Amino acid sequence: MPAPAPPSDLSTLSLAQIAQLVADRKLAPVDSWNPARCGDSAMRIARDGTWYHEGAPINRPAMVRLFAGILRREPDGGYVLVTPAEKLDIAVEDAPFVAVEVKVAGEGPDTTLAFRLNTGDVVIADADHPLHFVDRADGPHPYLTVRTGLDALIARPVYYELAVIATADDDAPPGLWSAGCFFPMTPAA
Incomplete structure (x- = not known):
């Protein structure tokens, strides 16, 4: 039996449906x-x-x-x-995947960030799938760990959405909450 088609848009899915998609991907x-x-x-x-x-x-x-x-x-x-x-x-050339969409559920420490990759896979940012930022000459490069050793570059429009969320609070440094984890939007040392 063929695998189900990956979602083309996260906005129509609930967080529970997204979590089920993540769990079902073998x-x-x-x-x-x-x-x-x-x-x-x-x-x-x-x-x-x-x-x-x-x-x-x-x-x-x-x-x-x-x-x-x-x-x-x-x-x-x-x-x-x-x-x-x-x-x-x-x-x-950079990262093997690109995060092309984000769905945000909740606020503050209760936020969950679900990302759709260019492959159709869905990843929820959490302790096993952290967000991290690399500073380069052309500016910050945001990434999401997809699985061991494999990252997704976060597409610029998605990064801008995340920046709006991160700067809405007075966190210092600015950062993002997802699945109970705080990810500072500062490059790793």
């Missing part, structure tokens, strides 16, 4: 696979989240979602697509 146990056959996938993920194969964009969202499910970060910082039979390098 990923392959890529961390336990260590195949002997290795190579290069001829694939890359651009900074904007577009997946490419041999220089051409992959235009099938279901294919991108499939590949995203077998993506892993290696201890050396590289990225691979891994199956029980083979492990193939993939180039990633």
Whole structure:
């Protein structure tokens, strides 16, 4: 039976429905696979989240979602697509995912932030999926941890929404609450 289509818009979903989507997403146990056959996938993920194969964009969202499910970060910082039979390098320009939408429920410490990724996956910011900020020459780069070693770059429009929320309170430093955790909007030291 095919997997259900990912949501295209979080605004129509309740927080309970979003939490159920998160719970229902079953990923392959890529961390336990260590195949002997290795190579290069001829694939890359651009900074904007577009997946490419041999220089051409992959235009099938279901294919991108499939590949995203077998993506892993290696201890050396590289990225691979891994199956029980083979492990193939993939180039990633920034982060492998992009958070393209946020749904905010609650206020202050009772806030929950749910993010929809460019792959259709949904991630709730919490202790296991923290928000973090990296300062670069071109300004702050906000990220959400998706799973071990894999982050989503938060798209600029979503970042601006978060900045409005963070500056609405007098928290010092400015930051965001989600799932009982406070995430300062300052770059990590």
